[in-house]
Amino acid sequence: MTRLTGARIARQLPALIGPFVVLALGWELAAGVILDPRFFPPPSVTLPLAAELYLDGDLLTHAAASVRRIVLATAIGASAGIAVGVVAGWSHRARLLVNPHLAVLYPLPKIALLPVMFALFGLTETVRVLTMALAVFLLVAINTTGGVRSISDVHVEAALDNGAGTLDLYREVILPGARPQIFSSISMGLSVGFALLVVIEMLAAESGLGYIIWNSWQLFTIPRMYVAVFSINVLGVFFVHGTEILGDVLTPWEGTYKQ
């Protein structure tokens, strides 16, 4: 399995790196001809700067702050979402109780809640993480509910007929049955989480890549801004696609993962 995963990543890598290479080459060629280098510094400027900022400056600290936030928010949001989704998917009564709340909260842009959250918890790291976690939670809870409900009755009957207890039912039927939806919703949650991360760091943080982007724009240190923009892009690709690949590896029965 590990070798197959490695082979799969090696096969996908060119597809993920390719766009960056094409963009960099085009940008370099167009710089000074049709692109104003004050606003669009070419890779020959930004790449050495990136090395400098990461090795000697404090960009690594900021990137680490962003990673910490997205990882915490996803971990909290996804575990709560899976727990609520499994219960709501399994029990009709729980679903009647929970669903209306999810349905109302889901379309609300979570960033609108940021001031409310600050009023509740103060200007803290908790608020930044929880606001993102809420977005992940809603996506994962709704999709997990759907995933559990899509499990066909005959599989539950088959498990019971073979002597499965309640715990076995969760471990052998409900969780694997909903696993494809759980992973795709975590991946979706991560991309929504990244959008929130940048906005929250721009508005209400003194650290993180979003903070660097906004701060650089205001100080007009445009090359530094691009270094942060591409950093968040690379992190996004890593986390969002990484979760998808992990999901495919952990659901080999789906057949998306051809050997």
Next chain:
Amino acid sequence: MSDRPANRQMATMQDTRMESPRRSTDETAGSQSGSATGERSVRIRASDVEKSYTGQDGDVKALSGMDLEVYDSEFFCLLGPSGCGKSTFLRLISGLLEADAGEIDIRTESDGDRPTTSMVFQEKGIFPWKSVLDNVAFGLKMRGVGKQRRYEIAREYIQKVNLSEFENAYPHQLSGGMAQRVGIARAFANDPQVLLMDEPFGDLDAQTKRYLQEELLSLWSESKKTVVYVTHDIEEAIQLGDRLGVMGARPGHVKEIVDVDLDRPRTRENLDIARLEALQTRVWNVLSDEVQRTVERR
């Protein structure tokens, strides 16, 4: 595995007694059966079973006054039009559903932890997220059999249904017929005292169906398990069964018991065609007014 048949036989000969953990137990059933049916011992006895479902327009009676006796080691086919409650009855025997009234007794042998019943489902009864091997070993896993031992047993039955090359495949890689063989292997690997089958070949093409029927019969004659096989297909029932319970619908009940007195194997050369046709006509006569009623109500 070599010790299993001997074990089973000993249990049947010496150590049989009434024991039904999931269903009600009738202590006198054993002696009654002796006088009522002569030589043959009753394995399953259903008396006056009722079952209703709560539907949109109130309760719907699925079964009422359902009486049935299934003998030890026989292949019993429950035959009836769709919606006559035959699948419901199978679920009552398995314990997946509980009867509203009446009793179902299953005579069980105190033979270690063999399950009383095991079901083969209509289709898609195997878990898509488990490999063939893990599907077949599932019941054993649930009963706490260690990994090495349960895989050993599972592989034996996978071989019996000719799927050895596919033990690591997932169900989406299998054809319908192969998937149903996995379901059969899972039930046999459980080594149940009674095998329940819910139209297992209903969705297969005629050739595959024929092939799997023969495979099933050879597994059955090797194990001599009691089988209750639900189908709506008259020819299939006559091809497979020792006896048929022909059911009437709304609410479901047994209308007539038909003895299939055809020699096995029921191959083309071996078959008494005149007798077969007589049986078909008899079953069809019982069923036809049922079917007519069902069709007219739609």
